[in-house]
Amino acid sequence: NAGVTQTPKFQVLKTGQSMTLQCAQDMNHEYMSWYRQDPGMGLRLIHYSVGAGITDQGEVPNGYNVSRSTTEDFPLRLLSAAPSQTSVYFCASVKELGGEQFFGPGTRLTVL
Amino acid sequence: SQKIEQNSEALNIQEGKTATLTCNYTNYSPAYLQWYRQDPGRGPVFLLLIRENEKEKRKERLKVTFDTTLKQSLFHITASQPADSATYLCALHSNSGYALNFGKGTSLLVTP
Numbered sequence: 001n002a003g004v005t006q007t008p009k010f011q012v013l014k015t016g017q018s019m020t021l022q023c024a025q026d027m028n029h030e031y032m033s034w035y036r037q038d039p040g041m042g043l044r045l046i047h048y049s050v051g052a053g054i055t056d057q058g059e060v061p062n063g064y065n066v067s068r069s070t071t072e073d074f075p076l077r078l079l080s081a082a083p084s085q086t087s088v089y090f091c092a093s094v095k096e097l098g099g100e101q102f103f104g105p106g107t108r109l110t111v112l
Numbered sequence: 113s114q115k116i117e118q119n120s121e122a123l124n125i126q127e128g129k130t131a132t133l134t135c136n137y138t139n140y141s142p143a144y145l146q147w148y149r150q151d152p153g154r155g156p157v158f159l160l161l162i163r164e165n166e167k168e169k170r171k172e173r174l175k176v177t178f179d180t181t182l183k184q185s186l187f188h189i190t191a192s193q194p195a196d197s198a199t200y201l202c203a204l205h206s207n208s209g210y211a212l213n214f215g216k217g218t219s220l221l222v223t224p
Contacts, residue, residue: 004155033211042216043156043201050210058211090155097209098144103155 001026006091006104013081013111021076021107023091031094032074033058033101034066036087043090049074081111114139118202118215125192125222133187133218135202145178145185148201150217156201160187192222 007022025032033048045058049068063085065077074093078085091104117136125131135145144163148156162169162178162185169176175188189196199219203212 031210035214040216043212043214045206045211045213048206048208048211056208056210058206059213092155092211094210098161098205100158100161101146101148101156101203101212103157106153106155 003027004091004093004102004104006089006107008107009105010108011110013078013109015082015111017081018077018079019081021078021089021091021109023074023076023104024072025074025091025093025102026072027093027095027102028071029093029095029102030071031097032068033092033094034064034074034076035090035092036060036085037090037106038087046076046089078109081109083111085109086111114204114207114213116140116202116204116213116215118200118218120216120218122219122221125220127193127222127224129192131189131192131196131220131222133200133202133220135185135187135215137183137202137204140183140204142180142204144205145176146203146212147174147176147185147187148203148214150199150201156214159200189220192220194222194224196220197222 034046035043047066049055092101147159150156199217201217202215
């Protein structure tokens with residue numbers, strides 16, 4: 001099993017550009033989440049999904065969209081990138097409520 | 113509001129000693145608490161989960177305690193090694209229960 005994979009590893013955007021951060025898992029987990037990690041702020045929940053077709057907002061959802069068309073994939077879309085979205089983004093999945101979360105390797109995004 | 117607090121100051125200890133990290137929380141009634149390890153440039157990795165009805169849990173050199181009255185968890189690494197140097201994150205389930213809220217983490221440095 002590859003676990004949780006994320007692409008790209010690094011990305012530089014200009015303000016106003018759009019992009020999609022990809023996340024996939026091959027463990028057949030129903031629950032997936034996106035977090036961002038900033039120095040001094042820790043990991044903060046952006047959006048999460050409890051299954052295909054079901055998503056909800058976390059602590060910091062503004063500026064981000066998600067969809068979940070399959071169990072395996074949970075992409076995160078930035079519609080109009082802003083410098084405040086410069087961060088490291090982690091995708092995670094979990095098999096059951098309260099279970100071990102498996103994290104991807106992260107995407108380091110810089111918005112100029 | 114809900115808060116998870118970990119000592120923001122780095123903990124420096126000598127190899128062979130026991131490292132003790134603290135996690136305090138407010139405005140939670142958690143069913144469980146989790147600890148993760150994060151190395152630079154990588155995603156968090158799950159270490160231990162302790163449930164509200166468990167006072168203590170052990171895994172090899174790791175020990176976690178959970179005091180729901182004090183609203184505190186202690187994370188111990190006995191016989192510490194330089195390879196234990198990392199950031200350790202405490203996590204509680206989010207309001208939805210499907211994702212986690214994290215503390216900001218404590219950096220541990222074990223010197224030979």
